[in-house]
Amino acid sequence: MLFDTVEMALTLAITSGAAIAGAGMDRRDRRTRGAAQAVVAAIATAMLGLAGNLVTNRVDVPGERWLLLVLGAFLILLVVVATVEARSRRDGSAAVPMTIAEDSAGHRSDGCTCEMPHQELHVRTAPHQPGPWPLRTLAELESKRHSISDSRVRKVFHAAGWEGTLRRLYPETPLVSLGGVTFPIWAEIAAPELRGDLDSAIGDITDNSRPDRRRYDAEGRGFDHRGRAEFRRTYWRRDEVRRFNAETFALDTIERHGPGKVRIHARYGTYFQSVATSEMLEREFINVVSHRPDAVWSLSDFPRRAWLREQAGGDELFNGAHRAAALSVAAVVIVKEQHGYSALLSRRSGDVKTHPGFQHVFPSGILAPTSSRYGSERSEYSVKRAFLREFAEELFGYDDLAFDSRDLRDALGGIWPIQHLLNATQPGPFGERPAVEIRYTGISVPLLTLRPEVYVLVLVRQPGWFDELVSGAERKCRRHGFNLNWEFEDDRDDIHGKRLNSIRVELDDQFALTGRQRLTPLNTVPHAAAALWLGAQVARDLV
Structure with missing residues (x-):
């Protein structure tokens, strides 16, 4: 019994020490981090062996000195780990040095030739501090146990049962088919008269109360109690850089007023609430079907989905009650080439929470407030605003557009890539068609997560414009060249000799896949399939 207790305590310290030692190192210095972890593991293994020998009386230490020895060594290890943790926090919280200068005209710049936004740049302040290292370590271990394994995903989508199951669960909901391959997602194209306004589907914010980002359901919305453990695991794993519990706009209801005419009403939620109440529906589906x-x-084979349907009155696709979707x-960016067109996709990095390694269109992201200093709630709840922010952030490295890093109460003006894109949507001086057209194409609801998405098409009709x-x-600013952010892998492909951080899916003159690259649920996010399916239909109408 005593040995079990000592072993449990030491194992926790070992795991935490190794994790924190690795996190405290420079991420690029993998050799040093590995050596530190090896040292911690070696010391801890020796301590465990000594403890075992002492407890089983294989080593004769008179009196109770053996216990003092073990406890002393344990305290030393805790001091080492705490020191590394403190240094990691100190390094991570250091302010990022920024050079703000004025040119001869008195305009502020950041040392580049690109314009700076009108509002002053602020150092990003994290909404909350990272969780304590013991809880982060335990949550990391628990999350691995509860994650969706790649082997189960392959097993499910290599067979036909998943499609038959979804058609049984949602018999009146057609699935998207792209290039002859079916995806687990429903989508509806926007009515032609609404496509010119990117915010056509935006409705009202029905509840202005702000969520408590530290708790699962502080507002009493009646979330499924089975999601509480997942929220806790995700919350304690936060690092406030790539895993942080940002506020989101969550689905309240979707009103349908005819074919392609919808209004999406929202309320406030958090990302970790969405993971615990929506993304976990996908895990339940994969785990069950994989058997x-x-x-x-x-x-009846999916208890959480069945519970949600009962709470939503049978309309869980368009009713966001009792969850935070x-x-x-x-x-989808579709570019005119010498022959046909191409659409740009890239693989999601291993650091993202959902669908790591799967291909996705870009820019894409959560529809969320951009600042806690809200100038106007209605202006924050905007597809256009979210699209432009993601365009600059994901394609050109404007990471300072993340939550609370810049006061964005004014328009997203002064950011060169955004301004260049918007200028290209204007007709030529003699009435020529614009080089770029941007359209709202429709919405989708993926049937695994039930988390809706709104789609935009960027049609580059002038060859060479994107290059x-x-x-x-x-040339404008070396610091903000074309460079996908951390959410995507660095997969490069040549488009007219230009090396881009993207892969290209070739389309014919009718915007259909040429068949050279096969997109399936095993390698492509369902949202990407819906974006391509809707974008191709709207693009055909534009040309």
Whole structure:
């Protein structure tokens, strides 16, 4: 009994020490981090062996000195780990040095030739401090146990049972088919008269109360109690850099007023609430279907989904009650080539919470407030605003547009890539068609997570314009050249000789996939399939 207790305590210290020692090192210095972890592991292993020998009387230490020895060594290890943790926090919280200068005209710049936004740049302040290292370590171990394994995903989507199951669960909801491949997502194209306004689907904010980001359901919205453990695990794993519990606009209801005419009403939620109440529906589905991938399952086989349908009165696709389904925005960039067109995608990095390694269109992201200093709630709840922010952030490295890093109460003016894009949407001086057209294309609801998304098409009809944008950004400001952010892998492909951090999916003159690259649920996010499917239909109408 005593040995079990000592072993448990030491194992916790070992795991935490190794994790924190690794986190405290420079991420690029993998060799040093590995050596530090090896040292901690070696010391801890020796301590465990000594403790075991002492407890089983294999080593004769008179009196109770053996206990003092073990406890002393344990305290030394705790001091080492605490020191590394303190240094890690100190390094991570240090202010980022910024050079703010004025040119001869008195305009502020950041040392680049690109314009700065009108509002002064502020150092990003994290909404909350990272969780204590013991809880982070335990949550990390628990999250691995509860994550969706790649082997189960492959097992499910290599068979046909998942499609039959979804058609049984949602018999009146057609699935998206792209290039002859079916994806687990429903989508509806926007009515033609609404496509010119990116915010056509935006409705009202029905509840202005702000969520407590430290708790699962502080507002008493009646979330499924089974999501509380997942929220806690995700919350304690936060690092406030790539895993932080940002506020989101969450689905309240979707009103349908005819084919392609919807209004999405929202309330405030948090990202971790969305993970615990929506993303976990996907995990439940994968885990159940993977047991017999060729079988067609019933609603009763999915307890959380069945509970949600009962709470939503049978309309869980368009009713966001009893969950926090974060709304999101995705844009598909379709570029005119010498022969046909191409659409840009990239693989998601291993650091993202959902679908790591899967291909996705960009820019894309959660529909969320950009600042805690709200100038106007209605202006914050905007597809156009979210799309432009993600365009600059994900394609050109404007990471300072993340939550609370800049006061964005004014328009997103002065950011060169955004201004260049918007200028290209204007007709030529003699009435020529614009080089770029941006359209709202429709919405989707992925049937695994039930988390809606709004779509945008960026149609580059002038050959070479996108390459000029890439090279122009490099000339304007080296720090903000074309460079996908941390959410995407660095997969490079050549488009007219230009090296881009993207892969290209080739389309024919009718915007259909040429078949050279096969997109399936095993390698592509369902949202990306919906974005391409909707974007191709709207693009055909534009040309």
